[in-house]
Amino acid sequence: MSTQRQSVKDIVTAPAAGQAALLQALLAVQDASPENYVSEEAVNEIAHLLGISRSRVYSTASFYSVISLKPRGRHIVRVCINAPCENAGKQAVLAALEQELGVGLGCTTPDGRFTLEGVSCLGACYMSPAIKIDNQLYGDLTAEAAVAIIRRCREEENIGHTA
């Protein structure tokens, strides 16, 4: 038992742990960013703090689509573009979202509120077509339902601002 505890301690305190912490650090820094991204300055600081090269931090950040190296809106609207959602009516949902937000996939609304992204799978095939706004999943959508969700988001944010 104590041997195992020792080895766990060795692992988590070894210099290599800094590299293992990289992905968590990138995600946490992105979450803390009002613009939902990891800035170049943050890449440099993570590298410095974890004792690894900037190039390695950038490598990991640029590999994962969940991490953005460019500023995004305050809310990320992720639309599943994979086969099950496609078959269940994703096209109508996406078209409605694009019209309501006034931007296409990969773009941010001029007010900096929403970024619309396509993702490969949300793990919600049982409720396709599905989208995810920040950490909240929405499924079995229609075009009208998707538009209603966006409008509700706006209202909630407006209330939050005035409160």
Place this chain on the structure above:
Amino acid sequence: MTETITFSLNGQQVAVPAGLSILDAAALHGVRIPSLCHHPDQRVKANCRVCVVEVEGQKNLAASCATPVTAGMKVRTNSPRIRETVQTILELIFANHPQECLTCIRNGNCELRRLAADYGIREVKGEMATDALPLDTSTPSLVRDPNKCIKCGRCAEVCHHVQETGILYSHYRSVDVQVAPEYGKSLSDVACVLCGQCAAVCPVGAIHEKDDTALVWEALDDPAKHVVVQVAPAVRVSIAEEFGQAPGTIATGRLVSALRKLGFDRVFDTDFTADLTIMEEGHELLHRLQSGGALPLITSCSPGWVKYIEHSYPELLPHVSTCKSPQQMFGALAKTYYAGKAGIDPADIFVVSIMPCTAKKFESQRPEMNASGHQDVDAVLTTRELGRILKQAGVDFAALDDSVFDDPLGISTGAAAIFGVTGGVMEAALRTVYEVVTGQELESVEFTAVRGLQGIKEATVDLAGTPVKVAVAHGLGNARRIMDLVRAGLADYTFIEIMACPGGCIGGGGQPYGTTDTVRRQRIEATYRVDAGLALRKSHQNPAVAKLYAEFLRQPLSEISHHLLHTKYRNRSLYKLKG
């Protein structure tokens, strides 16, 4: 004692030491398995898949570089399935590789092209899908052509795990992968030291020295120019490799003949100013010891190292010797001392260096390197470029007779010859400092404790009753470990030698392709043979250097020495963190 195991290699039972990869085990028995990402000095990457073999009992082909051989294993390296697979893999790589082989700088020594020849690739099936990314020509030393990159990862490995400079790494995903600095930055915008170790291990033409041969031809073809050439110590033990001779061939005499055939007006030797460096740096060390100057003193011959400390440890710059490198001292003297003696206007003198090094190109273009009123060194060619220019001139290197360097900047000692290997500058300095301090003749000139390929070497030398502790590091990863100690105040060294490249200059980024630790050892061994074969082996015994002081410089660290032979460094720290 390593255990021996037997396994079946293409139906034959063979014995090998346990713990080898299939690729290395097969090589011991005359089977060369093709590979691209594999490099004998590097960790396993297993991403090119060209080295696949059949292992009985395994459904899929195994990457032989990454699969350890085990007792009783049955391996087949040559079968219709393997040939077909390797051919397909090569065709896929070619489909993403510009078909510019005739005009590529690696024409003649490209590892991918060699495999194409070996496997008889006559057409690239499927569609060509090459990139049209911009070239990085931002530095005086290296050119990066991302379109030719096969993403093998050798450069990233040497940049991150040997040099630990952390510049090149794999970015993005899938078909978009690029091996580059972060954010697509150019090499001049990051803390790249231009050591060229990436170029030395690149199997193709994706990163290579900036070719300056045209500049040298232009000078040689200009009758108004008096073109003098200097050759670094490490080139004489490697240039023969460019003409197919074995690593470790000493070719000093033939090299001088070859340079004369090219039409240089004078063929001089960087070894002369290596001896001069020892006089200046040795006295700088003594001066710092006596006057309480910054210690440890750290050598400044290696321009990759100097750029590294300027980027990474600028607060330690007062420790770096103010001596210019031998290359730059040579240029400054060629355009003053030599110009005066020969009665030539220094404006008409064109100084060419032949260096094992890509960072020397950068060093020669530092704006402060012009104490004579003219740029010290006008053009720098790497060993590889010299090989090309000699071939263009039709010089049959193997058939040349020996000849000797010109006077006066061509006279040198064994102490200068060993500048080309890790530990060499230290050993040369100790040979002179010992005799200057003690006034006694050194009984044995060979300081074996600072020799060899161990990453960090230490020795303690008794200087007239005072023990002086010295350290030697080669490869910037090792340099970093020593610098961390110095910064933390934990290093009790008096003098430190650092060379940016593993093995020292003989392993420089501009040396002939195929450098491995085995080749480094052969070049090192040859270098020590050059030293042992010379009558004079201590820099202070160099009669031409003594004459230079008598006629021109007066004494080490004189005012004119300081003006011409010493320099200043700058803080190149790129990234300032808030707080």
